[in-house]
Amino acid sequence: MILHHVTRTRAPLRVALTGANGGYGRTFLAQLGLTPEIRPVVLVDPDVAGVRRMLDELGVPAERVAEAAEPADTARLVEEGRIALLASADALDWASVDVLVEACGRVSAGFAYASAALDNHTHVVMVSKEVDTVVGVELGARAAANGLSYLPGDGDQPANLLRLVDWVSAVGLDIVAIGKSGEYDLELDPATGRVTQAGVTVDAPELADLLELGDDVAGTLARRAEAVRGLKRAAAADSCEMAVVATRTGATADVEAMHYPVARIAELADIYAAREHGGILGRDGVVDVFSALRLPGEASFAGGVFAVVRTGDPATWELLRGKGHVISRDGRYACLYWPYHYMGVETPLTVHAAADRAPALRPRWTTLLAARAADDLGVGAELHVQGHHHEIDGVAPVLLDPTVLGGAETVAPYYLLDGARLVRPVAQGDLIGLDDVEGVDAPALAAYLTGIARTATTTATTPDTTTTTTTITNDGDDR
Template identity: 60%
Template sequence: MNAEPHGTRETVTYALTGARGGFARTLLAQTRLTADVQPAVLCDLDTEGVLALGTELGLPAEGPGSLTVVTDRAGLDAARAAGRTAVVADVALLAEASYDILVEATGNPAVGYRAARTALTGGRHVAMVSKEVDSVSGVELAALAARHGVVYTTATGDQPANLIQLFTWASGLGLDIVAIGKSSEYDLVYDPETGTVTQLDQTVHAPALGGLLKLADGPDGVRTTLAARAEAVTALKRSAAADYCEMAVVATSTGFTPDVEAMHYPVARTAELADVYALREHGGVVTRPGVVDVFSVLRLPEEASFAGGVFVVVRTHDSITWETLRQKGHVVSRDGRYACLYLPYHLMGVETPTTLRDAVLRGIPAGSPTPTQHAVLAGRATQDLTAGTVLTMGGHHHEVTGVAPVLLPVADAPTGTAPLYLAAHATLVRDVAAGALLTLDDVSGYDPDLLAAWTAGRAAYPATPVPTTPTP
């Protein structure tokens, strides 16, 4: 690792890929306020856009702290000497730059993997924001980091790191964790006055929700209510590839895996989570302990959002302790068997400086130091696909056209299953029927280095996973 790059040793310097993106903006805006965490190099194909972003954020036009476009090693050295932040278009130029930690936020599986690999082998830490990269190559990148004595970590502020940290905290307390997860990107906001429900910028009539705001009683009451709510909002698309990808990353650090490949996605109110994620024998949706899942928040307009936050559901064991906590406002199931602990936020790059400090100054990752490929983020064709089809990826949530994301425990993924973000941008070499899982034999044109990383990480999966929570 380069000694004291771009500042003193008390200053953590970072390189940022995907510097024109939404996450990047939140990090750059925040590190304007953190004198000890500062950008050294910003990388994006749109260098003029990065300069414009700097102007929007109020960065100085000249002198220390200003941005300057550079195209070679000499430009990098000059920028560093002047205390300026270099802006580069070519990701390969990062190998020549001086910085402590790479924040990888391109969202591009192949480009992000190579950028991370180059940083790690060059003795620099990596904070991985690109969950698409992590879902395919994260296990191998963590192993590579260990071999080079540096840190590979998820980034606090994104749900994977926040959930992994909440899980680690709860595990350290000895709590008996049954399920973990996050809320989906956007709440379902029900307006009783109009009988409508709004998700982001889409509003639909859902008058039936008015009679479904409370969970029904009885042994099947929770599941009956959830089924009716799902039917009431069927016009809304509630799942996203990003959700599956994030939970795939969480699985590598926690060992928790999906209950069903499409995940449950219950429409639930925050106060209901301990009832919803109880075991089925106790009226909930979970068939076994050790489940990772996503839910859609149902709330009224005046109620606070879950804000894409994260949760753990635990067994209570001592009823008196948890009844005391219920009285203090904590979420405990109606029968007292389960409780939900949650963080109703994720602040993107606003939180990330904590990860950068921990990695560089303390050698601590925001997740497991030895992640394992416990789950496979795969793709199932949603329609008949013909040979020659290019599996395009796009949109805010990086959906793959014609393919639905599914999350499988690794033991349930057939040999040769293609990870979704390896198959993205590849070309089908044969027809794939609707409902079929994509396999490596179905596609060509994927990145060979990314395949090698996936194969290495997949091969390291243990025959018998190590239990991650206490047994009751």
């Protein structure tokens, strides 16, 4: 018999979900049908009709759902055991909510939702990683000051990777690199020489001769990258997710755009090794993303997460190699990985953790997701986050150490630029600064700058030990 989770005996946790009518929202709500100890009481989305249709598809009885226009309406519906549908959080009665799951994906709205929650003594699970990369430091500080939780949501790669890092570090292993695969695998059909990624297929016959890494790792990776140059493999969402992890672990990007090697799972321990050992890394403590290469019928990495570690006793790790674990050819490194992220299916874990005030280190601005002009941008150019990958046309996301910039207070965070307009020209290759734009969301900007000041103060004093987690340290050595 498989026993129910012990937390199912707790009083039901009341959850509000923003950005409810999205893919993440749907998977979360579907899962809550199986977790009676977590109750969705408020769903916020401008498309109220769309949320109604989704709930109908999920089998929620129509009589359990009603729209609310005022906080009093919301309070009444929750008391009656119904689900309140809101077009905005203005009608939210915070006394009826224990945990906010923020999934709208927009900085201005997401920050407003999360701020209101914390002001009203409500825990926050932050699914909107874009919001976290701009105001996460300030929201984390506010939550801690009020005895509340502010956590990234399980089911997306940042939280999953942080859980893996915590496990690996608790075991006592020395972490060299952490990261994830891109959202979509590269599937090579050797019979045709064609590679498919997310429904897009290109001819890449040369890949069939590059399935083995060989002795020249960097050279093989360069040839693989050239073979699939017709596919878009890097995405702003990847950089965003790694920024969330970096601000909580102290890890950094080895190169600002990350390496993105085309790699097979069994090769990761050889690829994410120090250069002097044949790998691609110039330092320890790195975050990175790879494009998973597989053949038809092989298991997918499924946008999962990994940690590459140094091995210890050679006999131990040779024994583990024999059991199918990913060990580098020279035995120096091993790759531990979780090949999944189940979106909202996993988020109940974070709801419980938030209510339980599970230990978690607050984010700090050790890494900044900045914006570098990919083209020459003229005065008046309008910047908008759009598309499936949440990107800005003509602007590349980069992961930077704020200290090498002379401070982060002059640099515009990538996702703060949504809706901004250039007041100065920015040449291709230059970073976009806060003085280069107008029209950014003022409350989010103020929170970002406050977070910068908090990080500077925290760095100059004794680290906060009220909450703890495992961190990766990076001393900058090239090993």
